[in-house]
Amino acid sequence: MNPQTGADALLQSLKQNGVDYLFVNAGSDFAPVIESYAKHAEFPELIPKTIIVPHESVAVAMAHGYYLATGKPQALECRS
Numbered sequence: 001m002n003p004q005t006g007a008d009a010l011l012q013s014l015k016q017n018g019v020d021y022l023f024v025n026a027g028s029d030f031a032p033v034i035e036s037y038a039k040h041a042e043f044p045e046l047i048p049k050t051i052i053v054p055h056e057s058v059a060v061a062m063a064h065g066y067y068l069a070t071g072k073p074q075a076l077e078c079r080s
Helices: 006-016 028-042 056-070
Strands: 021-025 049-052 075-078
Touching: 006 028, 021 056, 056 075
Parallel strands: 021 049, 021 075
Antiparallel strands: none
């Protein structure tokens, strides 16, 4: 699936570089990423799975913990 937006390119690039999960604390700037996830509904293997986390610090800790357990870097998106 060719990326059509910046969010598509970001998510596909994360997956291609070994990121299995995107830990998110979504804010108002997260709409493009949500739209990209909706477009990828038929091809979920092309993008990281989402884990919604209610607090930024917890999201960072979860991504770090996953890295410590697997050695694979993960990503997060937090509102500021």
